[in-house]
Amino acid sequence: MREQKTKADNGTLLIRGGRVIDPAQGLDDVLDVLVRDGLVAAIRKPQNASSTEARSVVDASGLVVSPGFIDLHCHLREPGYEDKETIATGTLAAARGGFTAVCAMPNTLPPIDSRSVVEFVLQRAREEGHVRVFPIGSITRGRKGRELTEMAELAKAGAVGFSDDGDPVADPYMMRMALTYSRVTGLPLIEHCETPELSGGVIHEGWVASRLGLKGIPSQAEEAMVARDLALAELTGGRLHLAHLSTRQALELVRRAKERGLPVTFEVTPHHLTLTEEEVLGLRVRASPFESLTPLAYDTNAKVNPPLRAREDVQALVAALREGLVDAIATDHAPHTLVDKVCPFDEAAFGISGLETALGLVLTIYHQGQVPLSRIVEKLTVGPALVLGAKGQGLGTLKPGTVADLVIFDPEEAWTVDPQKFASKGKNTPLAGVTLKGRVKYTVLEGKVIYDDGR
């Protein structure tokens, strides 16, 4: 156990001798972080061990200290689908994953499409939540795509953005109107990019779909919607954020739009950065289409939307992260019950339970030497804070005077994923039994240790 209580807690916490990575301040150095009354009081050169004014001390030597991770995209399922997840279990999973703030998607029952549901989510978060919860309102009433919600009213109640996630806003006129109204709230419209007429499959349309006889979702289903939305953002001057991009060409479309100065942002998920379509074969190496299938083929835990794509797409996403084109890494934590997943592949729900594996999974590309650690931390902290605009102000950094939300992790510690040990109700992960390198040791919210791996 690394935490030592020296005297009665007086609201000060010293995190001693960790590698502090705070990309918002360009910091990457071995430093002490002093927390007082829930705020970052100072970041300074490591001091003599005996000369501390802090009442609680965490020895962070050999560990990384960074701002708490912010997840722009997770499904907490409450209200309505409490069998899959609740605000209590989902936010506990978040704390264990190093997240101190999560944005809750509105595909609940009822959807977050009225002031009262926004208020309900915020109230449940106050009562039961372990981390900050930012509700995302739906763009259309009932997420049905026919009428806009009262976005300004939802924003006033506390919504930080709008999305019909799980579904796109299929009607381009509706999306045009929504983007126009986003200029009033200034909040992002978060699009799930999938052209329904081109979709309808269950995994990526590629060689694995052919080999397994499953209907594919072509990359173009995503790319056509990205192209449409970029055109509409340009037309309206609205604020567009593209959720979980997964294809090489989608990245190229966004790159060109950003080069033209469009204020569009986008996120990628840890699973799309690391896993390929071959996951559905139950293999983690590229198999030949002529090899026999193993009993692990048709793994519904690898069924997710957008689907795990081809190796070329994964490489393009990693390159985009490395160069800084990506704005944020978001989990798309999508917990489901056993019966949602232990069923015929076509009938299984889309989604991966991702909050508790996000760090270890995304650090795979750091350990492979593909992306520096500071870039990954940036896109889990200040990156998402910037996407949230005014609502993210003061988060995603350890600047003195800001709220002391932070995570302390060991980038080298290896551990084996056991979904039965997840705090999340969703045990649905294709990573069961996989050894990941990178483990959260402590999560601190407003100066209080809310998760301690040693306890």
Ligand code: NCD
């Ligand atoms: C999401 C869910 O389960 O809510 N699933 C997922 O695979 N990402 C919604 C969705 O289908 O996008």
